[in-house]
Amino acid sequence: GVVFADTFAAAMTGGAAGLQIGAGSNTQAVRQSFSQGGLTATNNPLDMSINGNGFFVIERNNGTTAYSRNGQFDLDKDGYIVTPLGEKLMGYQTVGADGSVSLTGTGTPRPLYIPPVGLGAKATDQVSIRANLDSSSAVPGVAPIDRDDPDTYNYTTSIRVFDSLGNEHTLGLYFVKQAVDATATPPVPPNMWNVYESFDNAAFSTPPTPSATLEFKPDGTIKTITPLPVVVPAVPYTFSATLVDADPLNFPVNLAAFTQRNSASTTYELRQNGYKPGEIAGVSVTSNGIVQGTYSNGETRALGQVVLASFRNPNGLISLGSNLWAATTDAGEVVQGVPGEGLNGTLSSGQIEESNVDLSQELVQMIIQQRNYQANAQSIRTQDQLLQTLINLR
Numbered sequence: 129g130v131v132f133a134d135t136f137a138a139a140m141t142g143g144a145a146g147l148q149i150g151a152g153s154n155t156q157a158v159r160q161s162f163s164q165g166g167l168t169a170t171n172n173p174l175d176m177s178i179n180g181n182g183f184f185v186i187e188r189n190n191g192t193t194a195y196s197r198n199g200q201f202d203l204d205k206d207g208y209i210v211t212p213l214g215e216k217l218m219g220y221q222t223v224g225a226d227g228s229v230s231l232t233g234t235g236t237p238r239p240l241y242i243p244p245v246g247l248g249a250k251a252t253d254q255v256s257i258r259a260n261l262d263s264s265s266a267v268p269g270v271a272p273i274d275r276d277d278p279d280t281y282n283y284t285t286s287i288r289v290f291d292s293l294g295n296e297h298t299l300g301l302y303f304v305k306q307a308v309d310a311t312a313t314p315p316v317p318p319n320m321w322n323v324y325e326s327f328d329n330a331a332f333s334t335p336p337t338p339s340a341t342l343e344f345k346p347d348g349t350i351k352t353i354t355p356l357p358v359v360v361p362a363v364p365y366t367f368s369a370t371l372v373d374a375d376p377l378n379f380p381v382n383l384a385a386f387t388q389r390n391s392a393s394t395t396y397e398l399r400q401n402g403y404k405p406g407e408i409a410g411v412s413v414t415s416n417g418i419v420q421g422t423y424s425n426g427e428t429r430a431l432g433q434v435v436l437a438s439f440r441n442p443n444g445l446i447s448l449g450s451n452l453w454a455a456t457t458d459a460g461e462v463v464q465g466v467p468g469e470g471l472n473g474t475l476s477s478g479q480i481e482e483s484n485v486d487l488s489q490e491l492v493q494m495i496i497q498q499r500n501y502q503a504n505a506q507s508i509r510t511q512d513q514l515l516q517t518l519i520n521l522r
Contacts (some may be wrong), residue, residue: 151271154278159445164481165415165481169478169479171478174201174203174209175199175477175478176199177479177480178473179474179475179476181438182414182472183195183197183439184197184199184217184359184434184437185479186217186219188215190322192454194215194452194454194456195452195453197451199475203242203411207242207244208240209242209419211316216240217434218237218239218240218435219238221432221433222235230434231433231510233385234346236384237464239278240431242431243499246405246407246408246424247423247427248294249291249405250290250401251291251374252377252401253401254400255299256382256383256397256399257285257301257381257383257395257397258385259386259393259394260387260389260396261344262282262283262390262392263344263389265305266309272335272336274332275300275329275331282303282321287299287301287400289402290403290404291374298329299325300325301324301381303321303342304322306322306341307450309446315431319346320342321341322392323341323342324336324337324338327338328365338506340353340354341354342388344387348389350385350387353384366425392432401423403425403426404425406425407424413434413477415476415477416433416469417433417435417468418433419432419433432467434466435464435466436467436473438465438471439460439463440461441458444458471495
């Protein structure tokens with residue numbers, strides 16, 4: 129908005145009331161409006177709009193800091209998130225000695241960087257399975273267990289695991305319901321199952337030895353588990369005719385979420401934390417500013433977090449052009465933080481904020497001002513005609 133002031137004002141007193149004489153007005157100040165504008169969707173996941181208060185923090189090419197609500201960003205040739213002018217978006221990020229990046233808290237904002245390096249392989253060190261074993265299952269009549277003979281076990285499930293080189297393997301688990309035997313050593317109580325494992329479809333040992341036993345309560349939940357960690361010998365991996373051994377796999381298998389109820393044996397969830405190598409395939413930004421990298425192996429990683437700045441008096445900012453603003457003492461102290469906290473709004477990825485100017489309202493105001501100008505011009509012409517008439521009176 130525009131603030132007007134008198135160019136010259138004088139008071140003439142006398143009579144019943146004083147007369148105020150002015151000599152027009154001029155522009156005293158121009159107030160900027162930082163209210164929320166409309167949103168336009170884009171196909172760029174790095175485009176962001178601020179829903180609420182706050183400014184993006186921009187490192188300019190000359191090293192100074194500027195602030196903007198324009199959320200048009202992209203990656204430059206070096207992997208930095210930049211504005212259309214090539215100036216860097218600031219955020220919280222940790223860069224390792226090997227060039228890898230991670231989000232480890234806040235600290236001092238730095239230019240957000242998306243590394244070109246991919247994600248290395250990670251060996252599986254945790255496995256958890258959630259499943260149900262049918263309580264109505266009969267004890268198999270054929271023994272011992274044979275992986276190739278379904279009549280020797282009640283249920284089987286498998287999960288992919290990875291070694292330290294990223295090679296994929298299959299861990300198969302086979303479940304055999306046990307007959308109650310109070311005379312055995314140790315005794316076999318009701319609701320007892322043996323668990324056998326097969327790595328990469330290998331045959332069971334001779335004789336087969338269970339890796340764990342599951343005992344269920346009468347309500348169908350786990351009572352006790354006697355697990356053994358899954359220990360897999362070093363797996364040979366051949367590359368360029370040279371034999372290279374991956375590290376041995378040694379991880380616990382968590383079966384605590386198993387149930388035994390009168391419904392079909394079913395696996396509900398298979399979880400493990402290993403993965404093969406992957407290259408970065410995409411970048412996205414969450415509502416709280418987390419910059420996430422998506423990799424070709426299906427993994428996602430938090431690479432950084434966008435920082436926002438807020439001011440007590442945004443009208444005290446100085447315009448630098450190109451939708452950039454500079455902080456001043458009139459704007460108050462700059463407060464930096466993450467989106468969604470404090471005074472800062474949240475972010476919407478894949479859309480940008482439009483101008484908050486209402487064009488229809490501005491056109492109406494322009495027409496009104498034009499009519500005012502015409503009326504004033506007409507009054508001046510009338511006054512001029514009166515003066516001419518007075519001059520011509522002789």
